Amino acid sequence: MDVLTGNLTRLAAVNPDTDAEIIARWSRDSQFWRLAHTEPAWPVAPAYVKRKLDEDPIERPRFAIRTLTDDRLIGLIGLYTIFQAQREAFMGIQIGEREFWGKGYGTDALRVLLRYAFDELNLLRVSLSVLEGNERAARSYEKCGFCLEGRERHAWAYDGRRWDEIYMGLLREEWQALGKED
Amino acid sequence: MLTEQLFEGKTIRLAPPDAERDAETISKWSHDPEYLRLLSADIAKPLSPFQVKKQYEEWEKDAEKHNAFNFAIRLKEDDRLLGFARLYRIEWTHATGSLQIGIGDRNDRGKGYGTEALRMLLRYAFDELNLYRLAAPTVEYNTGAIRFLERAGFVVEVRRRQAVQRDGRRWDAVMLGLLRDEWKREA
Numbered sequence: 497m498d499v500l501t502g503n504l505t506r507l508a509a510v511n512p513d514t515d516a517e518i519i520a521r522w523s524r525d526s527q528f529w530r531l532a533h534t535e536p537a538w539p540v541a542p543a544y545v546k547r548k549l550d551e552d553p554i555e556r557p558r559f560a561i562r563t564l565t566d567d568r569l570i571g572l573i574g575l576y577t578i579f580q581a582q583r584e585a586f587m588g589i590q591i592g593e594r595e596f597w598g599k600g601y602g603t604d605a606l607r608v609l610l611r612y613a614f615d616e617l618n619l620l621r622v623s624l625s626v627l628e629g630n631e632r633a634a635r636s637y638e639k640c641g642f643c644l645e646g647r648e649r650h651a652w653a654y655d656g657r658r659w660d661e662i663y664m665g666l667l668r669e670e671w672q673a674l675g676k677e678d
Numbered sequence: 679m680l681t682e683q684l685f686e687g688k689t690i691r692l693a694p695p696d697a698e699r700d701a702e703t704i705s706k707w708s709h710d711p712e713y714l715r716l717l718s719a720d721i722a723k724p725l726s727p728f729q730v731k732k733q734y735e736e737w738e739k740d741a742e743k744h745n746a747f748n749f750a751i752r753l754k755e756d757d758r759l760l761g762f763a764r765l766y767r768i769e770w771t772h773a774t775g776s777l778q779i780g781i782g783d784r785n786d787r788g789k790g791y792g793t794e795a796l797r798m799l800l801r802y803a804f805d806e807l808n809l810y811r812l813a814a815p816t817v818e819y820n821t822g823a824i825r826f827l828e829r830a831g832f833v834v835e836v837r838r839r840q841a842v843q844r845d846g847r848r849w850d851a852v853m854l855g856l857l858r859d860e861w862k863r864e865a
Contacts, residue, residue, distance in 0.1 A: 536771050581721045584841050620848075623838055646836030648855055650811055653772045658810070663836045663853070 499616055500559070502608040504601050507559035507573065515560060516546035518569050522592030530654060531630050532590035557612070561591070561605045570596045573605050575613060575622075583620040585613060589633075603636045610640060614668050621667045627652060628660040641674045642666045684802055685749075687794045692749040692763060692802070697734035700750065700759050701727035707782035716820050717780050719842045719851060740766060747802070751781070751795045760786050763795045765803055765812075773810035775803065796830055797864075804858050811857045817842050818849040827854050831862040 500507040522528055523545075526537035552558055558574035571591035578585040587609060591602045613619045624642065626633050642664040650658035685692045697704075705727045707713055714722035725733065740746035746766040753760055761781040768775040777799060781792050803809045814832060816823045824834070832854040840848035 534769060534772070579719065579841075582719060582841060582843055584838075620843070621839070621841060623841070645838055646834075646853065648811075648813060648835050648853065650857060651772065651774055651813075651855075653810070663838065665838050665841070667840060 499612055500608060501564070502604040503564075504604040505561050505563055505570075505608065507605065507608055507612070508562050510549055510552075510558060510560045510572065512546045512549035515569055516542040516549060519549075519572070519592065520545045522590075525592070525594070528590070528592060528594070531627060531633070532588075532592075534652070557617075559609070561589075561601070563596075563601070568593075570601060571605065573609050575609070575617075578617075578619075583618065584623060585617070585619055586623045586625075587613070588624065598632060602633075603639055606636060606640050610666070610671060614671055619668065621665055622671075623663065623665045625661050625663050628662055634662065634664075637664050640666070641670055643670075684798070684806060686754070687798050689754055690760065690791055690794050690798075691752050691754050692795070692798055693752045695734055695737070695748045695750050695762070697731045701730040701734075703759050704730045704782065707780075710784070713780070713782065713784070715817075715844065716823065717778070718815070719817055737764070737766075744768070744770075747807070749799070751779075751791065753791075760791050761795070763799045765799065765807070765809075767813075768807070768809070773808065774813070775807075775809050776813045776815065777803070778814070792826065793829075796826070800830060800856075800861060801863075804861055809858065811855060814854045814856075816852050816854070817844075818852055819844075820852075824852060824854070827856075829862075830856065831860045832856045833860075 520540055520542040523538065523540045529537040556574065556576060558572065560569050561571040561573055562569055570593040571589065573589040575585040575587050589602060589606060591597055610622060613622050624637065626637065645663045645665045647663065648661040651661035652659045705725055708725040711722045737746060737748050741748055745768050746764060748764040749762065751760045751763055752758065761779065763779045765775045765777050779792055779795050779799065781787050803812055814827050834852055835855040836853035838851040841851035842849040
Protein backbone atom coordinates (compact mmCIF):
# COMPACT_ATOMS: atom_id res chain seq x y z
CA MET A 497 0.00 0.00 0.00
CA ASP A 498 1.23 3.49 -0.88
CA VAL A 499 0.79 5.61 2.24
CA LEU A 500 0.14 8.72 0.11
CA THR A 501 -2.56 7.28 -2.18
CA GLY A 502 -6.29 7.25 -1.37
CA ASN A 503 -9.40 6.09 -3.28
CA LEU A 504 -9.96 9.29 -5.28
CA THR A 505 -6.80 11.29 -4.75
CA ARG A 506 -3.09 11.05 -4.10
CA LEU A 507 -0.81 13.43 -2.27
CA ALA A 508 2.10 14.55 -4.44
CA ALA A 509 4.98 16.99 -4.20
CA VAL A 510 4.04 20.56 -5.06
CA ASN A 511 5.93 21.60 -8.19
CA PRO A 512 6.29 25.40 -8.08
CA ASP A 513 7.18 25.61 -11.79
CA THR A 514 4.01 23.92 -13.03
CA ASP A 515 1.53 24.40 -10.16
CA ALA A 516 1.96 28.13 -9.38
CA GLU A 517 -0.23 29.20 -12.29
CA ILE A 518 -3.15 27.03 -11.15
CA ILE A 519 -2.83 28.03 -7.47
CA ALA A 520 -2.70 31.72 -8.48
CA ARG A 521 -5.93 31.25 -10.46
CA TRP A 522 -7.70 30.02 -7.28
CA SER A 523 -6.85 33.35 -5.58
CA ARG A 524 -9.27 35.16 -7.91
CA ASP A 525 -12.08 33.34 -6.06
CA SER A 526 -12.40 35.55 -2.97
CA GLN A 527 -14.99 33.32 -1.30
CA PHE A 528 -12.57 30.40 -1.57
CA TRP A 529 -9.74 32.59 -0.24
CA ARG A 530 -11.69 33.46 2.91
CA LEU A 531 -12.21 29.79 3.65
CA ALA A 532 -8.57 28.95 3.02
CA HIS A 533 -6.63 31.89 4.53
CA THR A 534 -6.78 34.42 7.37
CA GLU A 535 -5.08 37.13 5.31
CA PRO A 536 -7.36 39.51 3.41
CA ALA A 537 -8.58 38.14 0.08
CA TRP A 538 -6.11 39.18 -2.56
CA PRO A 539 -5.55 38.01 -6.14
CA VAL A 540 -1.92 36.92 -6.41
CA ALA A 541 0.29 36.45 -9.47
CA PRO A 542 1.88 33.09 -10.38
CA ALA A 543 5.38 34.55 -9.73
CA TYR A 544 4.36 35.42 -6.16
CA VAL A 545 2.95 31.92 -5.54
CA LYS A 546 6.10 30.36 -6.98
CA ARG A 547 8.33 32.46 -4.72
CA LYS A 548 6.26 31.50 -1.66
CA LEU A 549 6.37 27.80 -2.59
CA ASP A 550 10.14 27.97 -3.18
CA GLU A 551 10.54 29.36 0.35
CA ASP A 552 8.53 26.51 1.90
CA PRO A 553 10.78 24.67 4.37
CA ILE A 554 11.38 21.06 3.35
CA GLU A 555 10.56 19.78 6.86
CA ARG A 556 7.02 21.10 6.66
CA PRO A 557 4.88 18.50 4.86
CA ARG A 558 2.79 20.25 2.21
CA PHE A 559 1.27 18.26 -0.62
CA ALA A 560 -0.54 18.82 -3.88
CA ILE A 561 -3.87 16.96 -4.00
CA ARG A 562 -4.11 15.24 -7.40
CA THR A 563 -7.00 13.17 -8.76
CA LEU A 564 -6.23 9.51 -9.43
CA THR A 565 -8.25 9.46 -12.68
CA ASP A 566 -6.47 12.25 -14.59
CA ASP A 567 -3.72 13.48 -12.24
CA ARG A 568 -5.30 16.93 -12.04
CA LEU A 569 -4.20 19.39 -9.33
CA ILE A 570 -7.34 20.28 -7.33
CA GLY A 571 -6.05 21.50 -3.97
CA LEU A 572 -3.36 21.64 -1.30
CA ILE A 573 -3.08 19.90 2.04
CA GLY A 574 -0.44 19.86 4.73
CA LEU A 575 0.73 19.82 8.31
CA TYR A 576 1.76 23.42 8.76
CA THR A 577 2.95 23.43 12.38
CA ILE A 578 4.48 20.37 14.02
CA PHE A 579 5.31 20.38 17.73
CA GLN A 580 7.93 17.66 17.59
CA ALA A 581 8.31 16.79 21.28
CA GLN A 582 4.55 16.93 21.85
CA ARG A 583 3.91 14.95 18.65
CA GLU A 584 1.08 17.25 17.68
CA ALA A 585 0.50 18.98 14.34
CA PHE A 586 -1.95 21.52 12.97
CA MET A 587 -3.31 20.65 9.52
CA GLY A 588 -4.88 22.64 6.73
CA ILE A 589 -6.63 21.74 3.48
CA GLN A 590 -7.97 23.72 0.55
CA ILE A 591 -9.74 22.53 -2.59
CA GLY A 592 -9.30 25.34 -5.11
CA GLU A 593 -11.21 23.70 -7.96
CA ARG A 594 -14.87 24.25 -7.16
CA GLU A 595 -16.13 21.43 -9.38
CA PHE A 596 -14.52 19.04 -6.86
CA TRP A 597 -16.37 20.48 -3.85
CA GLY A 598 -18.90 18.26 -2.10
CA LYS A 599 -17.87 15.08 -3.94
CA GLY A 600 -15.66 13.43 -1.37
CA TYR A 601 -12.29 14.48 -2.79
CA GLY A 602 -11.37 16.64 0.21
CA THR A 603 -12.43 13.94 2.69
CA ASP A 604 -10.41 11.36 0.77
CA ALA A 605 -7.27 13.56 0.82
CA LEU A 606 -7.87 14.24 4.50
CA ARG A 607 -7.96 10.50 5.27
CA VAL A 608 -4.67 10.05 3.43
CA LEU A 609 -3.06 12.92 5.34
CA LEU A 610 -4.23 11.48 8.68
CA ARG A 611 -2.75 8.10 7.81
CA TYR A 612 0.51 9.87 6.96
CA ALA A 613 0.39 11.86 10.23
CA PHE A 614 -0.32 8.85 12.46
CA ASP A 615 1.35 5.94 10.65
CA GLU A 616 4.35 7.67 9.09
CA LEU A 617 5.11 10.63 11.37
CA ASN A 618 3.78 8.77 14.46
CA LEU A 619 1.98 11.82 15.80
CA LEU A 620 -0.25 11.57 18.89
CA ARG A 621 -2.82 14.11 17.75
CA VAL A 622 -3.81 16.30 14.82
CA SER A 623 -5.43 19.71 15.38
CA LEU A 624 -7.19 22.15 13.09
CA SER A 625 -9.35 25.22 13.13
CA VAL A 626 -12.19 26.18 10.82
CA LEU A 627 -14.16 29.37 10.26
CA GLU A 628 -17.68 29.39 11.75
CA GLY A 629 -20.10 28.82 8.90
CA ASN A 630 -17.77 26.62 6.83
CA GLU A 631 -20.18 23.70 7.20
CA ARG A 632 -18.77 21.71 4.32
CA ALA A 633 -15.34 21.54 5.92
CA ALA A 634 -16.68 20.89 9.43
CA ARG A 635 -18.76 17.94 8.17
CA SER A 636 -15.76 16.47 6.42
CA TYR A 637 -13.63 16.76 9.58
CA GLU A 638 -16.36 15.08 11.66
CA LYS A 639 -16.58 12.27 9.13
CA CYS A 640 -12.88 11.64 9.67
CA GLY A 641 -13.35 11.48 13.44
CA PHE A 642 -12.44 15.00 14.57
CA CYS A 643 -14.36 16.34 17.56
CA LEU A 644 -15.14 19.86 18.64
CA GLU A 645 -12.72 21.17 21.28
CA GLY A 646 -13.84 24.78 21.59
CA ARG A 647 -14.34 28.09 19.83
CA GLU A 648 -12.24 31.22 19.86
CA ARG A 649 -15.07 33.72 20.06
CA HIS A 650 -15.20 36.50 17.47
CA ALA A 651 -11.75 35.66 16.13
CA TRP A 652 -12.41 36.89 12.59
CA ALA A 653 -14.06 39.96 11.07
CA TYR A 654 -15.82 39.80 7.70
CA ASP A 655 -18.76 41.70 6.21
CA GLY A 656 -19.35 43.86 9.28
CA ARG A 657 -19.62 41.08 11.84
CA ARG A 658 -17.42 38.79 13.89
CA TRP A 659 -17.10 35.03 13.36
CA ASP A 660 -15.82 32.32 15.70
CA GLU A 661 -12.80 30.15 14.97
CA ILE A 662 -13.80 26.56 15.70
CA TYR A 663 -11.12 24.19 17.00
CA MET A 664 -11.25 20.45 16.39
CA GLY A 665 -8.88 17.65 17.31
CA LEU A 666 -8.31 13.96 16.67
CA LEU A 667 -6.27 11.69 18.95
CA ARG A 668 -4.24 8.83 17.60
CA GLU A 669 -6.23 6.21 19.53
CA GLU A 670 -9.55 7.68 18.31
CA TRP A 671 -8.30 7.47 14.75
CA GLN A 672 -7.13 3.86 15.27
CA ALA A 673 -10.51 2.87 16.74
CA LEU A 674 -12.24 4.28 13.64
CA GLY A 675 -10.11 2.09 11.38
CA LYS A 676 -11.27 -1.06 13.17
CA GLU A 677 -14.95 -0.19 12.63
CA ASP A 678 -14.55 0.17 8.84
CA MET B 679 -7.21 60.30 29.64
CA LEU B 680 -5.03 60.92 26.61
CA THR B 681 -2.17 62.06 28.78
CA GLU B 682 -2.32 59.16 31.24
CA GLN B 683 0.83 57.03 31.53
CA LEU B 684 0.79 53.80 29.55
CA PHE B 685 4.22 52.50 30.56
CA GLU B 686 4.55 53.69 34.16
CA GLY B 687 2.65 51.62 36.74
CA LYS B 688 2.59 51.88 40.52
CA THR B 689 5.54 49.59 41.19
CA ILE B 690 6.64 48.51 37.72
CA ARG B 691 7.43 49.99 34.33
CA LEU B 692 7.06 48.51 30.83
CA ALA B 693 10.38 49.26 29.17
CA PRO B 694 11.81 48.43 25.74
CA PRO B 695 13.60 45.05 25.64
CA ASP B 696 17.34 45.50 26.15
CA ALA B 697 19.15 42.23 25.40
CA GLU B 698 22.60 43.81 25.77
CA ARG B 699 21.86 44.75 29.33
CA ASP B 700 19.65 41.82 30.40
CA ALA B 701 20.98 38.73 28.58
CA GLU B 702 22.84 37.42 31.67
CA THR B 703 19.72 37.64 33.87
CA ILE B 704 17.42 36.06 31.28
CA SER B 705 19.96 33.29 30.69
CA LYS B 706 19.94 32.56 34.43
CA TRP B 707 16.12 32.29 34.46
CA SER B 708 16.24 29.86 31.52
CA HIS B 709 18.08 27.36 33.75
CA ASP B 710 14.90 26.96 35.84
CA PRO B 711 12.83 24.24 34.11
CA GLU B 712 9.75 25.03 36.21
CA TYR B 713 9.76 28.60 34.84
CA LEU B 714 10.07 27.34 31.26
CA ARG B 715 7.35 24.73 31.66
CA LEU B 716 4.94 27.25 33.16
CA LEU B 717 5.72 29.67 30.34
CA SER B 718 4.83 27.39 27.43
CA ALA B 719 4.65 23.90 25.97
CA ASP B 720 7.83 24.55 23.97
CA ILE B 721 10.78 22.28 24.62
CA ALA B 722 12.47 23.52 27.80
CA LYS B 723 16.18 24.24 27.35
CA PRO B 724 18.65 26.59 29.00
CA LEU B 725 19.92 29.47 26.86
CA SER B 726 23.32 31.12 26.96
CA PRO B 727 23.43 34.94 26.99
CA PHE B 728 24.44 34.72 23.31
CA GLN B 729 21.35 32.58 22.53
CA VAL B 730 19.13 34.97 24.49
CA LYS B 731 20.37 37.83 22.30
CA LYS B 732 19.60 35.79 19.16
CA GLN B 733 16.06 35.09 20.43
CA TYR B 734 15.50 38.77 21.17
CA GLU B 735 16.67 39.62 17.65
CA GLU B 736 13.97 37.28 16.30
CA TRP B 737 11.34 38.95 18.48
CA GLU B 738 12.51 42.35 17.24
CA LYS B 739 12.03 41.28 13.61
CA ASP B 740 8.34 40.68 14.39
CA ALA B 741 8.23 43.97 16.26
CA GLU B 742 9.61 45.82 13.24
CA LYS B 743 6.81 44.34 11.11
CA HIS B 744 4.36 45.49 13.83
CA ASN B 745 3.19 41.91 14.34
CA ALA B 746 4.43 42.00 17.94
CA PHE B 747 5.05 44.44 20.80
CA ASN B 748 7.64 43.32 23.35
CA PHE B 749 8.34 44.87 26.75
CA ALA B 750 10.74 44.30 29.60
CA ILE B 751 9.08 44.50 33.04
CA ARG B 752 11.29 46.55 35.39
CA LEU B 753 10.88 47.47 39.05
CA LYS B 754 10.47 51.25 39.28
CA GLU B 755 12.31 51.45 42.58
CA ASP B 756 15.71 50.24 41.30
CA ASP B 757 15.15 49.51 37.58
CA ARG B 758 15.80 45.79 38.19
CA LEU B 759 14.54 43.37 35.47
CA LEU B 760 11.53 41.32 36.68
CA GLY B 761 10.37 39.64 33.49
CA PHE B 762 8.81 40.29 30.11
CA ALA B 763 5.37 41.04 28.66
CA ARG B 764 4.51 40.76 24.99
CA LEU B 765 1.72 40.95 22.46
CA TYR B 766 2.38 38.77 19.43
CA ARG B 767 0.69 37.14 16.42
CA ILE B 768 -1.22 40.35 15.82
CA GLU B 769 -3.65 40.17 12.90
CA TRP B 770 -4.51 43.77 12.11
CA THR B 771 -7.34 42.97 9.69
CA HIS B 772 -9.19 41.11 12.43
CA ALA B 773 -7.82 43.24 15.32
CA THR B 774 -6.68 40.16 17.25
CA GLY B 775 -3.51 39.09 19.00
CA SER B 776 -2.01 36.85 21.68
CA LEU B 777 -0.26 37.72 24.92
CA GLN B 778 2.41 36.23 27.14
CA ILE B 779 3.82 37.40 30.48
CA GLY B 780 6.70 35.91 32.49
CA ILE B 781 8.16 36.82 35.87
CA GLY B 782 11.60 35.21 35.80
CA ASP B 783 12.70 34.79 39.42
CA ARG B 784 10.44 32.69 41.63
CA ASN B 785 11.10 35.09 44.55
CA ASP B 786 9.43 37.85 42.51
CA ARG B 787 6.22 35.85 41.94
CA GLY B 788 3.08 36.27 44.02
CA LYS B 789 3.85 39.93 44.69
CA GLY B 790 1.43 41.47 42.23
CA TYR B 791 4.03 42.38 39.58
CA GLY B 792 2.44 40.07 37.01
CA THR B 793 -1.04 41.39 37.75
CA GLU B 794 0.12 44.95 37.30
CA ALA B 795 1.95 44.04 34.08
CA LEU B 796 -1.17 42.29 32.75
CA ARG B 797 -3.34 45.31 33.55
CA MET B 798 -0.92 47.60 31.71
CA LEU B 799 -0.49 45.24 28.75
CA LEU B 800 -4.29 44.91 28.33
CA ARG B 801 -4.66 48.65 28.47
CA TYR B 802 -1.99 48.99 25.77
CA ALA B 803 -3.68 46.30 23.62
CA PHE B 804 -7.20 47.72 23.89
CA ASP B 805 -6.68 51.48 24.36
CA GLU B 806 -3.60 52.04 22.18
CA LEU B 807 -3.54 49.25 19.58
CA ASN B 808 -7.37 49.13 19.50
CA LEU B 809 -7.45 45.34 19.35
CA TYR B 810 -10.82 43.61 19.56
CA ARG B 811 -9.75 40.37 21.23
CA LEU B 812 -6.74 38.67 22.78
CA ALA B 813 -5.85 35.02 23.17
CA ALA B 814 -3.59 33.49 25.81
CA PRO B 815 -2.35 29.90 25.48
CA THR B 816 -1.37 27.86 28.52
CA VAL B 817 -1.37 24.26 29.74
CA GLU B 818 -3.87 22.48 32.03
CA TYR B 819 -1.26 22.06 34.80
CA ASN B 820 -0.66 25.81 35.01
CA THR B 821 -3.71 26.50 37.20
CA GLY B 822 -2.03 29.66 38.51
CA ALA B 823 -1.94 31.20 35.03
CA ILE B 824 -5.54 30.20 34.31
CA ARG B 825 -6.76 31.87 37.54
CA PHE B 826 -4.55 34.90 36.88
CA LEU B 827 -6.05 35.37 33.42
CA GLU B 828 -9.63 34.68 34.55
CA ARG B 829 -9.37 37.44 37.15
CA ALA B 830 -8.80 39.91 34.29
CA GLY B 831 -11.88 38.62 32.46
CA PHE B 832 -10.37 35.90 30.24
CA VAL B 833 -12.47 32.76 29.72
CA VAL B 834 -11.34 29.28 28.71
CA GLU B 835 -12.42 28.87 25.09
CA VAL B 836 -10.58 25.83 23.76
CA ARG B 837 -9.08 22.67 25.26
CA ARG B 838 -6.85 20.78 22.85
CA ARG B 839 -7.19 17.43 24.58
CA GLN B 840 -3.98 15.72 25.65
CA ALA B 841 -1.86 17.99 23.45
CA VAL B 842 1.04 18.33 25.90
CA GLN B 843 3.19 15.40 27.10
CA ARG B 844 5.17 15.97 30.26
CA ASP B 845 6.48 13.69 33.00
CA GLY B 846 4.77 10.68 31.45
CA ARG B 847 1.31 12.27 31.40
CA ARG B 848 -0.81 13.99 28.80
CA TRP B 849 -2.29 17.40 29.56
CA ASP B 850 -4.77 19.58 27.70
CA ALA B 851 -3.49 22.69 25.97
CA VAL B 852 -5.82 25.40 27.29
CA MET B 853 -6.59 28.48 25.21
CA LEU B 854 -8.18 31.49 26.89
CA GLY B 855 -9.71 34.52 25.21
CA LEU B 856 -10.78 38.02 26.17
CA LEU B 857 -12.99 40.38 24.17
CA ARG B 858 -12.54 44.12 24.58
CA ASP B 859 -16.15 44.42 25.90
CA GLU B 860 -15.43 41.92 28.68
CA TRP B 861 -12.18 43.51 29.78
CA LYS B 862 -12.18 44.42 33.47
CA ARG B 863 -10.23 47.66 33.34
CA GLU B 864 -9.44 47.82 37.03
CA ALA B 865 -8.97 44.09 37.74
